[in-house]
Amino acid sequence: MLGMVYKVVEQLFAKKSTNYFPSKYILEDTADTLKKGTIHPPVGVKEGFRGRLEYNVESCTGCGLCSKVCPANAIELYPAVINDKKTKRIVIYLSRCTYCQECVNICPKNSIQITTHFFMADYNKYDASLVVGLEHRKKYELKEEGSPDVQKEGN
């Protein structure tokens, strides 16, 4: 028990181990009194952390290997028209992503890159910040009759 007393007194004066809850931004509808609070940035991560994916639509060839190997079926292939050629491109639903990096490893053209960015919480899982490649899809997608809704889940 004396060991515990020593530990407790030591911790009373030492630097605390916890952090304030990190916040991304202050919401529009937050009460004014709360806006006075400070935004606490999150604790950083180490190099090599598997975070948010980035997609390079130019170098992608539409081979679809990534969607085949993805364990969570988070990658959706869609038919696209680029430079008047019919091809395929992908969107990655980060709300389903398990951040295993298999797609990054398998991509023959290194079109998918992993970053250390991890601060992604949002209210809408189909938000533009959580669907990688959504803006390209709007631009390049081959529009056919009865084409599926953009917000279709990637299964």
Added chain:
Amino acid sequence: MKSDITYPLNIGPVHPAFKEPIKFTFRIEGEKVVGADIDFGYTHRAIERIAQERNYIQIIYLLERVCGICSFSHPMAYCLAIEDVAGIEVPPRARYIRTIVGELERLHSHLLWTGVAAHEIGFDTLFMYTWNIREKVLDCLEELTGNRINYAMLTIGGVRRDITADNAQTIHQVLEYYEELYNRTSEILLDDLTLRARTEGVGILTIEQAERLCAVGPTARGSGLMKDVRVDYPVNAYYEILWLKPVSPRDIGKEPIGDVYDRMAVRVLEIQQAIKIIQFCMENLPEGDINTGSGAVKMINALKKLEGEGVGRYEAPRGEVCHYVILDNQEHPVQIKVKAPTYSNGFTWAPMLTNIEIADIPIVVASIDPCVACADRMTYVQADGSRTTISWEELRAKSIQKYKGVRRQWMK
């Protein structure tokens, strides 16, 4: 003049003492427990069924999510099973890296358990303290593998990331930190007055009961059963660690009686053992490849052409994990069977939970480090959603029927 003065007490499915849904029904007499009944099945996730529709690489990441804490052990056992079928030789460096990550996982799992156990008996300071020092090993794992919990480190035939010089330095720092801390912390964990008052002589599992009920892992070793898959059926680098032997409370000069204190002592000693194993592996880390070199697509295509069955056994922090796979010329396994440690250890609750006080229930239940979701294999519900029970004979007949069907497919 004997009258029934017992009353029922339901604990669960949702209760602050349990981290996962599980239901216990006790008969209580005053403060004493005179009977206990266990009800599983509230958190079945059908992972074995989902695995039948995923290809061999996808399954690794699916099985990582069988258990949040043993997220290295389950895919490890699966990879061993697949390597068993395909006869893949794992490069020596990969075997050592697998051992290092596995032991780091054991370190963090045992620290986590100690915190949970301390919380169950109301010792919140110890809970905060062990979880605080656990951050160090999690940071190390994050740097090594890219994530704190779901490491995504394994692949069939090796590992995916190498240990660089920087990583090696971090591991050495972390080991030094824990070695220095170990002496002070083990003193608190093993000698604290109130902690001993709550754990000694509680939830006794004798060596005979442990053997009969097939206890595994620290639960078995706490009862004095010298049982450790790392020693009995060594895989990875455990072949080369000749001094490795199962820990037991005898190492601190205490004859094991199988109470909660003994199980705690085993886990604390295993922290020390894990540090030693990692040190050994870091010193003897061979050079060379870290996997077979074939990419995911090549591997899937190679496994597609195979048929047969394989078993992988690995010592998870909680006990033995055993995976059984059947391959049948398909892109996905025909059947995969996961045996998590709680599957075996769950039965040891029955002798442990008799003749204890209500106050002992949380710590006794937690003492086997249960992972309820790992152990849930089936739920049998009626069409209208109401739960039902099926008899043992019926269940056995159904199981035999199912596995016969599966085996016939590939035996033809």
Added chain:
Amino acid sequence: MDEVIGVAIAIVVAGVFAGLFLKGIDRKLAAFMQSRIGPPIAQPIYDILKLKQKQTIIPSTSVRWLFTGAPLVALTSGIVLLLYISLSYVCYIIGLQSPVQGDLIVIMYLILIPSIAIISGAFASGSPYASIGAQREMVILMSTELPIAVVVLSIAWHVADSMYNPFALQSLFEYTLWHHAGAFGILGGILLFLAMILVLPAEMSKVPFDQAEAETEIAEGVMVEYSGKLLAFLLLTDAFKALSLSALIVILFFPYTFTGLFGLSFSIGSYSITPLIEIIFFIGKVVIVYSIGVTVIRVIMARLKISQVAKVFLFAVSAISIIGMVLIMLDPKMKMI
């Protein structure tokens, strides 16, 4: 007399905030000891304000009038307890003539009433967890009775010769336990203080004696079915109890005033601010006693089993207090008077 009524109202109003802040300080200090940042000190006040807006659910299996009435009785008796303990002392330190003397025997019974109200409410709720919690609370109440009685008796015995009414709190203000005490008396006084410090977490339902509310065993036990306003009443009762029990220990063992100790008096212009300083000094003492008796003890220990609690109080704590009483009686200097 009007001034005294004013003081009484001030004590109740200030007691709400002081008690809640006392619990806030306790939580913050415990968090610091556990290497956490912890909640803001005003968190218990936010909790009360939140609970005020929440729906109050009354279980269908409960005895409705008892279930809803018990928290009210508990709160009322908590307020009475605080007033009875601190009114005469506050009047004394700010220099007013108090109409109540404060009787130690009455205080011993008043301490029980909030707990008994909570126990009846728990039994009335019809929840098995609450019943177990209530049974445990009764065991704790019974086991703490003997140490409290011994402490009160020894202190009364000590002042009996020189004071007209030995059981009155007022007698203690001028003639403290340490007054005229020799080595035996001081040692005995320290043992009695130790016994009271161990009784404090048991009365407050804090680790290691929080079996009645054990979160991981019986999910807050006696309070499990309470919600909304009724829970707010119980939390307020807890705050009043924390304040009054710490104040009782302060009055029993350290009733010295700031001016008495240091011989100083303060004034701004023609107004004397000495009463204000005295009240701050009193609250400071209360915070120190509560921090030692509740915060430090609860962070260094695990929760005991109810059978162990009974043993601890019936053997260890009772023994400590009885040895303290014997030592005080043996003190030759005290006999002289």
